Amino acid sequence: MTPSLDTVFSAIADPTRRAILAMxxxxxxxxxxxxxxxxxxxxxxxxxxxxxxGAGLIQQERRGRVTWCKLQPDALRQASVWMQSFGQFEPMDIEVLERFLEREFNAAPDS
Structure with missing residues (x-):
C-alpha cells in the first residue's frame, strides 16, 4: 500500500524532516x-x-547494532505529480496556490 498524499505532505511539512530528507x-x-x-x-x-x-519517504534497516536510514525517492513521485499539475500557472503564483489549498482543505466533506 502506498502512503496517501496527505501523509506525504504532512511528513514533509516539518522543517526538521525536510532537512533529514536533504541529508x-x-x-x-x-x-x-x-x-x-x-x-x-x-x-x-x-x-x-x-x-x-510511515510516509514511505525513507526506509530504516538494521545492520548489526546500527539502524541505517535510506531515502526512498519514488515515494515523492505522487506529490511531485500533484504539484506539477499547477504548472498551468506559469510562473507559479503562490497566492493562487494558497487560495486553492485553503478551498481544498476547508471544504466540508459530504456526510
Missing part, C-alpha cells in the same frame, strides 16, 4: 549520524524518522 539525498546514514546536527534528543529525531518511514 539522505547524499547517502544512507546511521540514525546517530542523522541526529548529530540537530539540537534535540535522539528520541526526538527517532520520532521524526518514524514519521518519514
Amino acid at each position: 539522505l539525498l547524499e547517502d544512507d546514514m546511521a540514525v546517530t549520524d542523522v541526529a548529530e546536527p540537530f539540537e534535540m534528543s535522539l528520541a526526538a529525531v527517532s520520532k521524526h524518522l518514524r514519521v518519514l518511514t
Whole structure:
C-alpha cells in the first residue's frame, strides 16, 4: 500500500524532516549520524524518522547494532505529480496556490 498524499505532505511539512530528507539525498546514514546536527534528543529525531518511514519517504534497516536510514525517492513521485499539475500557472503564483489549498482543505466533506 502506498502512503496517501496527505501523509506525504504532512511528513514533509516539518522543517526538521525536510532537512533529514536533504541529508539522505547524499547517502544512507546511521540514525546517530542523522541526529548529530540537530539540537534535540535522539528520541526526538527517532520520532521524526518514524514519521518519514510511515510516509514511505525513507526506509530504516538494521545492520548489526546500527539502524541505517535510506531515502526512498519514488515515494515523492505522487506529490511531485500533484504539484506539477499547477504548472498551468506559469510562473507559479503562490497566492493562487494558497487560495486553492485553503478551498481544498476547508471544504466540508459530504456526510
